Amino acid sequence: MGPLIEENLKQEVVLQGIAAAPGIAMGRVHLYNKHVPKIPDRTILPDEVPVEIERLHHAVARSEKELDKILGYAEQKLGGGKSKIFEAQIMILNDPLLFEAIETRIRSECKNAEFIINDEINKYQRLMLVAKDEYIRERAYDIDDLKNRILRNIQQERLYSRLEGSSVIVAESLTSADTILFSRNDVLGYATDLGGITSHAALLSRSLKIPAVVGLRDVTNKVYSGDEVVIDGYSGRFIIHPSKESIAEFEARRAKFLAFEQKLAGLRDLPSETLDRKRIDLSVNIEFEDELEFALLQGAEGIGLYRTERLILERDVIPNEEEQYEEYKRIADKMYPHRVILRTFDIGGDKVLPQSLPEANPYLGWRGIRICLDEPQLFLDQLRAILRASTRKNVAMMFPMVATVGEVREAKKMVEQAKAELRARGVPFDDHMKIGVMIEVPSAAVMAEEISRETDFVSIGTNDLIQYLLAVDRTNSVVAGLYQEFHPAVLRSIKHIIDASHKSKVWVGMCGEMAGDPLAVILLVGLGLDEFSVVPAVLPEIKKIIRSIKYKEAKRIAEKALRFSTEEEVEQYLREVIKEKFPEIPLG
Amino acid sequence: MIEREVTIKNRTGLHTRPAATLVKLAAKFKSDFFIFKDGLQINGKSIIGVMTLAAEQGSKLILRFNGEDEGEAANAIVELFEKGFEEI
Numbered sequence: 001m002g003p004l005i006e007e008n009l010k011q012e013v014v015l016q017g018i019a020a021a022p023g024i025a026m027g028r029v030h031l032y033n034k035h036v037p038k039i040p041d042r043t044i045l046p047d048e049v050p051v052e053i054e055r056l057h058h059a060v061a062r063s064e065k066e067l068d069k070i071l072g073y074a075e076q077k078l079g080g081g082k083s084k085i086f087e088a089q090i091m092i093l094n095d096p097l098l099f100e101a102i103e104t105r106i107r108s109e110c111k112n113a114e115f116i117i118n119d120e121i122n123k124y125q126r127l128m129l130v131a132k133d134e135y136i137r138e139r140a141y142d143i144d145d146l147k148n149r150i151l152r153n154i155q156q157e158r159l160y161s162r163l164e165g166s167s168v169i170v171a172e173s174l175t176s177a178d179t180i181l182f183s184r185n186d187v188l189g190y191a192t193d194l195g196g197i198t199s200h201a202a203l204l205s206r207s208l209k210i211p212a213v214v215g216l217r218d219v220t221n222k223v224y225s226g227d228e229v230v231i232d233g234y235s236g237r238f239i240i241h242p243s244k245e246s247i248a249e250f251e252a253r254r255a256k257f258l259a260f261e262q263k264l265a266g267l268r269d270l271p272s273e274t275l276d277r278k279r280i281d282l283s284v285n286i287e288f289e290d291e292l293e294f295a296l297l298q299g300a301e302g303i304g305l306y307r308t309e310r311l312i313l314e315r316d317v318i319p320n321e322e323e324q325y326e327e328y329k330r331i332a333d334k335m336y337p338h339r340v341i342l343r344t345f346d347i348g349g350d351k352v353l354p355q356s357l358p359e360a361n362p363y364l365g366w367r368g369i370r371i372c373l374d375e376p377q378l379f380l381d382q383l384r385a386i387l388r389a390s391t392r393k394n395v396a397m398m399f400p401m402v403a404t405v406g407e408v409r410e411a412k413k414m415v416e417q418a419k420a421e422l423r424a425r426g427v428p429f430d431d432h433m434k435i436g437v438m439i440e441v442p443s444a445a446v447m448a449e450e451i452s453r454e455t456d457f458v459s460i461g462t463n464d465l466i467q468y469l470l471a472v473d474r475t476n477s478v479v480a481g482l483y484q485e486f487h488p489a490v491l492r493s494i495k496h497i498i499d500a501s502h503k504s505k506v507w508v509g510m511c512g513e514m515a516g517d518p519l520a521v522i523l524l525v526g527l528g529l530d531e532f533s534v535v536p537a538v539l540p541e542i543k544k545i546i547r548s549i550k551y552k553e554a555k556r557i558a559e560k561a562l563r564f565s566t567e568e569e570v571e572q573y574l575r576e577v578i579k580e581k582f583p584e585i586p587l588g
Numbered sequence: 589m590i591e592r593e594v595t596i597k598n599r600t601g602l603h604t605r606p607a608a609t610l611v612k613l614a615a616k617f618k619s620d621f622f623i624f625k626d627g628l629q630i631n632g633k634s635i636i637g638v639m640t641l642a643a644e645q646g647s648k649l650i651l652r653f654n655g656e657d658e659g660e661a662a663n664a665i666v667e668l669f670e671k672g673f674e675e676i
Contacts, residue, residue, distance in 0.1 A: 088604040088635070091611070097634035125638045127628075131642035139604070139639055318600065 010241035017191070018480060019243045020202035020234035023211030023538065024254040025188035026247065028165035031225040032178070037151035042112040052106050052113040056099070059113075059154035066149065070577035073184055089146045114154055121147040146370060172220050183208050189231035191238050193220050194477070201324060206535045214478040225248050260584055264540035267282025273276050274525065278551040281531035282543055285511055289327070292334050295536040299543065300339040304459065304533020305511035308382065309345045318378060324385035332389050334469050339394050341436065341459070341533075342386050343381055344379070346400035347371055363473065368401020371408055373530070383418035390430035398436035398459055404441045408454045438511070440464035445493045449500035458501050459533070466490055485514050486570040491523070491562055498528045509533055518585055519574050521545040528557025541585070590653045590662045592650025595646065597672035602643035606673035611635045613668060621665070632665075 033280035044052060071086040092098065098120070105116045126139035165185035171178070172192045182190075183205075190205050190212040205212040211233030223229065223240055231241040232251045234257070237285050239246055272282040283304035284295040295303075309318045311327065319327075332340050344544055348367020359365035372379040399411050412435065415521060437454075439445050440461030452458050466483060467474060469490060474483040483491065494510075501508045509531030514520050521542055524532070534542055557577055564570045578585055596602055602610070614621045614633045621632035623641060625648075630637035632651070643649060649669075653662045 088608060088639070091608055091635045092639075095635050097631050098636050121636075124636050127640045128642065143636070143639075 002580055005375065011220060012246060015219055015222070015238040015240070017213040017216035017219070017236045018236055018474075019212075019479075020214045021190070021206040021208065021210060021212035022231050022257075023189070023233045024231070024250055024257065025168060025211050025233075026228070026242070026250065027166055027188040027221045028231045029169050029170050029225055029227045029229055031220065031223060032169055032171040032174075032182075036154060037114070039114050039118045039151065040112060041115050044110050046110065049107055049110070053103055055154050056102065056106070056113045057115065058100070059150050060093055062153040063149045064090060066153075067093070069503065070181060082222070088151075088334075092146055093150075110441070114151055117150055117154070118147065121290075146474060155212040166262070168229055170219055170223055170229075179205060179208075181484060183210065188334050189213070189233065191216055191219055191229075191231055193217055206537050209412060209537055215480060217477060224382055230511065241401070260541070263584070265362055266542055267540050267543050267547070268297070269545065270543070270544055272301065272552045274549055276550045276552060278525075280525060280529070280546050281509070282546070283341075283465075283509075284536050284539060285531045285533050286536075289331065291536055292331070292583070295539070298536045298539040300338070300536060303335060303340045304333070304375070304509055304531055306340060306342045307346065309347050310346060312345065318381075321381045321385045321388075324382060325388045326344055328385055328389035328395070330394050332475045334391060336392055336394050339396060341396045341398055342389075342440065343398050343400055344369070344372055344382055344386070348430060351422070354476055359511075363467070368400045369407050369411060370401065372399070373414075376414065379411075380418050380421070384422055387415075387418055387422055387429035387433065388427055390433050391428050393430045395434075396434040396436060396456070397577060398438055398457075400438045400461070401441060401464075402437045402439075402451065403441040403452050405447060405454060408437055408451055412454065434536055436509075439497050440468070440512075442493070443467050445469075445497050448497040449503055452501035452504040452506040457507045457509060457531075458497065459509040459511050459531070460494060462494075462510060462514035464516075465493065465512065469493060473588055477510065484567040485517065485520065486567045488562075489568065491570065492529075494524070494529075495558075495562060495571060497526050502528065507531065516542060518542065518545060519578060522549055522554045522577060522581075523558050523561050523574060525551060525558070526554035526561075528555075543580065545585070590658050592651045592653075592662055592666050593648060594651060594666055595648050596643050597637070597645070599645055601645050601647070602638065602641055604639065607635060607638040609673055610665070610668060611638055613664060614661070617653075617655070617657050617661035617664075619653045619658040619661045621661060622652045622654075624650040624652065628670040 027572065030334045067086055067090050068155070102120050103114050105111070105120065106113055108117065123145070125143050129141065166188050168189040168191060169182050169187055170191045173192075174190060175191050179190070184441045187210055189210060192214045193216055194214070202212055202214055211231050213231055213236050215231060216238055219238060227240055228242065230237075230242045230246065232238070232250065240401040242250070260306070263454070271279070275476060280297075281301065281304075283302035284298070284300040285305040285307070286295060287304050287307045288476040289308050311324060313551040328342060331347070344503070346368050348371055349360060350364060368485060372382075386395065389395050399408070402408055415435065417428065419431070421570070435454035436457040436459055437451055437457050438461045439448060440463075444451055445465060448458065461484070466472070466485060466487070470482065471483060472479050472482045474480045498508045508528070510524065510529055511533040515524065517540055518538075521532070522545065525546060532542055561570050561573055564573065598606060612650055623630050623638070625630045627644060628641070630639060630641060638658060651662070653664060655661070
């Protein structure tokens, strides 16, 4: 078995996952296992003690070197101040008391270094794991990471993120930090067992333009490092040991995509409007400040969604008003004169606020505006920071997870209070800042007319709206297939939201993934959507489609699409339309 | 020996950043420095120990200083707690 079998005799295996970031890549697998080190339990001779102590020192020094590097990358990718956890890990490596205790025990118990390191650090981990505070329990995993790093280094194994040549990373799951770390190398693609399309690692790989397929269930059991694979981030396919025919097919597909992307390059400075001159705002969803430059290069004319909760998620503390202000102001200045819509903290759900409680149903629990209204201090700090960043009048804000008109009114009252506080302090801000609401809860969709009357704009968050409307958790790979973007109920809800908001003379944007789906663009233009907010990578493609159609025609297409009663019919119809009108657009 | 009682004032408790600040300050003094909470005793000069304390906002800690510069150590560290680690 193994090396004796020639490459071309291996059976091709095709796995279907969820396409998470577009692109096609071919290459060899780098299987990334979160290292779980073996811990031998040996009794040593007193003579061996100095050797064990030397091994310990060596492992600590190597670990520190690795962490210094990671800290450097993290600071570069995420900006300073957001990489505190790595600094804390380095401090622990320099904790004199911890290592004195370990050395003393190696001497007195005559045990090998791994055994004592593991046992000593476990004591602290156990204490953290029983803490009431979820935040402290989380820290136990960081301590675990650090312990495993020392143990791996004592056994002289290499740092996982260093790749030999270019590779496709295959892992059970990837965190944002893993994704950042790997992206320093020549990564061809990411494939994971777990995870839905909205996980942060997937969002990040889209900004980095690295193809990704997630939700492959057990791909880590099916490949070895060095296996040849094809990853198709358009269709979600992952092919192990591709045959010559498959390789040829994917190369042709890739060439088609690349040619199309090249054609788009000239579009940047052209306006985003239909052939019959209906202007459509085309903006981007941004999570990391790093993405801004790329977004502007792609021709973005504003930020339709800036995810402020990243400020909380990537550091240990809730940033104060001043820290928030600095970031918001920087973003607003970089985008000026374009508009920046800052979405207030959307925490909860899969994101965890340090003091939040475990919930049986976090997606139906304490999240978004609910947290902000329950934690007025937190909310007011943010509102003041946003208001202060608005002095050049290109900043707007919107509230997530709104379910009732009452919540909008209450949030607006808080905005008034924040304004009054700033006035009292003599701090300038834009008194006419536009305020919007995300429509992502079905009750808000139904009440769109009343809600939009309270606001200056609304933005449809399709990811959550579809999940709630169809009762499907798309990060749950068992039911993810039931997530249907073109479900007739979704189409009708969107139509209702747009019509109702237009009645209130309020413009409607969309910042969910549907806005960036080439198949959906004509339909959405036809339904009357005023603004598309998409990930930077797909922006030129969306602009190209908008510029190739007449609004009048799109309206007819939308009217027809609304008459179908199943998603399959809708999708098939839209595919036919695209094929007929835009044969050069490669669809997933 | 000096003993002082302090309350955690900052919102997120004695988490990573304040723990680091505390340990760095404690290292400047020669005196031994121990923290007591709910029957648990940890060495205040050990970052992993302080992180383990899981001290949330509002929790009360006993600080014990013992050594030649215990007076200065106590004043400096209690002041740090009073200021809420400058991040209230």
